[in-house]
Amino acid sequence: MRRAQPTHGAKFLMQRYTSAVFLAAAAASASPALAQDDENWTGIYAGVHVGLSEAQSQSDVTLGGNWSTEPQALRDFIVANAGTAQKEDNVNLGLQLGYNYQTGPVVLGVEAEFSSFEKNHSEVRGPLKLTDTATTSYTFSNKAKPESIAAAKVKLGLTTGSTLFYAAGGWAVAEMKFGAGIASSANYLKEGRLKKDTNGFVIGGGVEQRLTRNLSARLSYDYTDQGSVNYTTAYLPESAFKIPEYSESIDQDLKLHFVRLGVNYKF
Template sequence: MRTKSLLSAATMLVAGLAFASPAMAQEADPKPFDGLYVGGTVGFDAQPNDTRSAILFDRNLDGAFTESVVTATGANAFAPTTAQPGAGFCNGRATSSGKLTGCTNDKDNISYSGRIGFDKQYGHLVFGVVGEFGKSEVRDSVSAFSTTPASYTMTRKIDFNANARLRAGYAFDKTLFYATGGGAYAKTSSSFTTSNTANAFADNGSKHDAWGFVAGGGIEQKLGRHFSIGLEYLYNQYNDDDYRVRVTRGTGPATNPFVLAPNTTGTDFRRNDPKFRWSTVRATANFRF
């Protein structure tokens, strides 16, 4: 998995930074990780392979999302058939009307943030708090393919995210190893696209609030009394389950599966994976006052 590869690379880089840093002549500082600091990060975010991602349907609009969309003959409109083997779901963005011919993977990308924090050092032990505000460029999509054939894609991305974390570590002279974790908030932006031109589609708004947590660890290396660099890994997870899309008849016939009697009002869509998650490996730079 991409996340495991990311963790392996991070482990090697952290070890290299810890043991390859040369001793540098600098002023004696009995508490190099004590006090207020500001800084920034830049890194790469990788999402897990959500192989079970799918779109769920609420045919009777009771909010349960447990129904199947069926045709007038009673067949599941999103199950593969001999005639339409490309029906079904994929954990990515549709590029054609069939799963077998067009589905791209989720988009991994860079992230960046600013931070402010405060540490208190007691001998080798360091305890602190840090707050961050930034943005991840990851995009997460899921697609459904009907036997029509047609594609339906739900995509989400991050407008901005912030977190407030505790951290605790052990300092070896000018090198600090630490663990960190805390609560997080993200403003997400969702969208829906389809190749179905017969029905009409409307969503409940593209912007939503997502709450979650971040956790991880890292290494920080002082390069002087006021400046330090580091390497950090964070696991990010947000609960993002508010986005809905409703499909109504539009110009389609009364036998259209989405408005088939007795539930003729329409059908609601939502994702089956409310957790928006990714792993981050990033470089850090801090200025300590």
């Protein structure tokens, strides 16, 4: 099983960004007067973030049509290999805009955010054979590629002055590309694709540290379950098989985990 790896440029960006955040935090902690300058979190803020994400997707395949005429062993082999569990690592970059209201040590807030992702690669397995002596081999491919995600969340936090601890939850919409394919050495060529905006809940939390009167840095974690989609494969033009009709239906879900570093500016 393959995992998409962040590019060298993305890794370099992450390293530089992380260094900048921690240097700024160290500088802030070295200035006790900074926390006394303005510890109230009430106000509108906007910021940027960069982070790592993991997309988890399970594909389950149901065979139909003339697959019922094939031996059970072959059908079990196709179902077992055409569907798979995927984990794809990625880098995400984005923006956030929100509003906090502080009453005593409690901070209430709302936030909208948007993240885009680097490109992922499809997972390919094969060629595989039903048995060592089989004459036909099969190659299988699966894809769950996030393009972007937007979320609207409410926040509940507690502050110790210059530090804010918070939990958040809301709704997220992800622009996704799904795919599955089967290719045999006998030129049975099928592929299914789906591009869709998926919807699901998002929950998470984080810690935010004030660096100056208006500037703060934060570390956050979010999880979203984007539900599942269903799509079918179709014969590719170059396939030697068109009739009799064989069909494959794919149910595929999506879950995303995010760890992000962010910087906010309070207006």
